[in-house]
Amino acid sequence: MGNKCCCASDALVGMEPVHDMLFPMCVVKVSDFLRMSGPPEAHGHMKEKGWLRAWHPGMFVIFISHQWLGSAHPDPQGQQCAVLRKALLGVISGSLQVQTDPVTLINRASPVISAGLRQQIADGFLFFDWFAIPQITARLEGVNEDETRSDAALAVQSIPAYVEVSNLFIALVPELTHTVTGARCSYISWLSRGWCRAELWCHVLSNKLSSSLIVVHSAKEAEFMSPLDWQRHSIADGEFTVESDRSKVVQLGEVAVRAKIEYLSSAGPLSSYRFYLAGRVQLLRQKSHEYWERDAFLQQFRFPSLQAAAKDTSSMNGLLCATFAGDVNLIHNLVYMEADVNLRLHGLDNFGYFDGQTLLMAAAKSHQPARVLAALIELAADVNTAAPNGTNPAYMMRSPEQLHVLLNAKADLHSPCLPLGLTPLAGVASFSSTETVAAMLRARCDPNPGLQGIGYGPLHGATFFSRSNKHSEGTVKLLLAHAADANARARPQGNYSWICALARSQCAVTGFETSPVMSRAFASLPGLTPLAAAAFIGCQPVMEILLRHDAVATPNDRGDWPDTLATSNQHSHLLPDLSTFSV
Template sequence: MGSALSGLCSEVETNPVNLAPVHECQFPLHVMKVSDFLEMEGVPEAHAVLKQRSLLHEWHAGMFVIFVSHQWLSSSHPDPQGRQVAVLRDALRGMISGSVDVAVDFISRTHDKRSMSQRTRQEIAKGYVFFDWFAIPQITARTEGINEETTRSDAALAVGSIPAYVEVSNLFIALVPEQLHKDTGLLCNYASWLCRGWCRAELWCHLLSNKPDTSVVVVYSPAEAEYMFAMDWQQNLISEGDFTVESDRSAVVKLGDMAVMSKIQHLSDHGPLSHFRFYLALRPRLLGRERRDRTLEEFLLHFRFQSLQEAAEDESSMNGTMSAVMSGDVKMLQLLAANRADVNFKLHGLGELGYFDTQTVLMAAAKSRQEPEMLSALIQLKADVETRSRSNIVCAYLVRSPGHVKVLADAKADLEASWPLNGPAALASTETVEAMVKFRCDPNFDYETFGVRYGPLHSMTLFGRSNKHAVTTARLLLAHRADVNAQAKPQGAFEQKCRDSQREVAAKGFEACPMQTRFEASAPGITPLSLAALMGHEGLVKVYLEFGAEMIPNGRGDLPEDLAKRNGFTHLLPLLATFAT
């Protein structure tokens, strides 16, 4: 084993996938050929069985490895009915053939047109899969002739090596189809996966590595996969994750610390300076530590500004104002503003980090979950609460806490229109949405008055698969008489896009089109229930049905069960059929 370990770790150092590995490799990485995996059926077999069948291969430099992160569906077996791996097989086949279009998430698509390349699809076809049940010796899967003490020791070493396995992987897949946990009966999906401490650690080790490509593919169904929205990982800290074994928390948090510090060091050495400052500013929050104010000299040295004047007048993407705001330093912000720093600075060049061009510093403060005092300080320094980005959103759309809502209400921001409620409904907590409702934010909407394309129930259903508060927020909105049967009415440029997508779907077929095209073609006349079916969100389907949702067809004539079936969410069909009239 010693030679295997040293061989693996020496190859990691020269593997071009990761220029500067951080985590220690203690046990050889075992992977399976994608071609072999695609020929398998049923419940996945354990490491020892696959090894006896010669289906596992030790990693070596030059392999294209797909690291699959997922949530176990029972305490003793990751996938006792084989449903997760069935989705993975179909999704991989679709990626290879091109029938599954992998593009950026809905929120990012106006800023980022990236999609999976043909070369990546070819690499997947020739590649290897890491799946923990295959790769790690399992004491729970007993095999005749296998020494249990050795297995237990090897398993511990392999688990401790997972961060190193992530580092040498070329593609990271979050496998998150909605399934019931066998023991708890709870739904496992993207939101619950994001809550798991170990899943967060795997994710961070990938995203904060020094690989050329750190994108993450989220697989929802056999027919739908997309690249992860940057804010999804930034707002799910390892230190706040859920751990089955609580004693794992401190050890796993240390892995996150190593990943963050390594990222900052790499950016310090190689740039870009904007990203170095960004991660440096967010470091205390990412690591779950208390932030502290800095003297002027400390601030300038820390963020690499030559002088106060440079920090105040700099117009780069992470200038002095942004560095102060993102690090939560109100006093430094005030000093910079006193030296003519622009508190209405519009962002640019940070789109890949989730902060899009033309959004304001005030918006960045809100979406990065700064304390209410930071928003209040910006407003006192004359930051405009009603400035709109090119997506036509205002700061109220991006609030993340009840404290944010109060600051904007005190500043006389327009909270009564329904459009700002769409953002918090999708991405913030139920308490935040409740605060907006208390300030007379209407959970229904008037198409003719506001020209709104869809309301908060629609927005939450479309954008909220990462939000663990989605079901409770839906109940809150419905309790405040949100119309469960409201039908979306696209207007203006969006209406034309919907017509174009309908023509594309008619020509190619629904399943052959990208997810955004499917949504746009389905959007005219779509209800929250139909949208929940399209997005595969069982919890929201149940809530909408409980509150009297009807089986109303959209403008194309699609019923909820049609949309669920066509997007690969067949687990919803029995539920929808039960309530069909």
């Protein structure tokens, strides 16, 4: 869930709150925020100037989740807020089109922000912690530990409730440098933080009609979050500056998941209820049980009999429930009752599982243990059946253990997945761990395959998706160590060549910098190098690795140099390095 977007005036109607609001929620009018400049002012100053409003039902509120760039101040130089102001102005005017993530876009049409929602944003209110919470400081061990009854502490404890009553959630994640530690703060680092994950989960798992989730990478780049991004980032294994916060915040996640399941149990839809119920143990990183007791499974998942569960054709039938629950015994029992082990998914797009993908692909993508994949293959799941875009189970492997199962089953690890044209190694390099990539390379997968379809290889893939894959830096280093070409050029072919030509025409008419980001991406793709791809998405760590491995700054077929692409997407932090290494 999380990438639906519509006019949200009724999003909170009839919603039963799950979390307690222990301190009033203070918000700022969007129109007032857009008139501000420089570093954001603290709660006290905002209150003195009369800019703070007390939340009440009926307000349209945008919750801003972000990572602090300092210890005493969240945005000492005002960089994050400057990006947010420009992005909001772009969304309100319609000049910044928020599109879905690239993977979802390949599989289905992107949702749009309606004119009504743009107006609600313009007339709405912002929750930003520095404005809203009195005397808030960065969480540090030993700081505020004895002040649990202070206004600040009560407000911090109320953050899940603030998220819950907000209509729109924005993750503000431009790549910037922490002013004290020197660490890079970006989407990956934001996803790693336990408190950020808690905010994210409280929004996605709320009972609102709309759970719109927007990731702002720069003033020119905003996208709807992939639902797999929140599913694979459990609160339980998040990073906490104060370790004692972990158990308390994990409880928030447990409460949110339980409340979501209870709500869906009565309100539906049944498919969503079954999805969350099946995935609960994995989402919460709880100790997995080996199997469901038969009667409990039928009662909890609401099947009249095991045979009915096996024959069910709904989007969350019995076999899918058993697979997402990781229950090998139940999988066997259902297949023995003639459940289709080669079924194709439908109706689960909102969870990141697309129409036409197979059960085996769902098991891989959802990070199921290797024993689940082995059971499906033993029961005659086809290891080479492709999705409509050509991707196969090997493309979606998430662990070396999963890959080992496919190797034993003689899966095709080498052929391009047509019509998309990417090899399984490109998929694994894009979305999986460095260890899984290493296993693919040991299986003699080619880091420099012949180009077909969309026309790029594993190194491009690791770079393109480096903003959301924490393993990307290690994967890029590994591919380069195995002689991946740091200066390879993308060569889209067939239909993808026509898509790129169409995007190039659109950019010529509307202007490159004012075109939607995916139009700019496809227009830039022919002749694009991995270095230029890193510049386009603004990933400095990967860009630096490529430069150290003799990547050369050269233009793509359209004539765009890497520094031009960085500038077009407002990634100015990359320009010093690019100018140093340009030819």
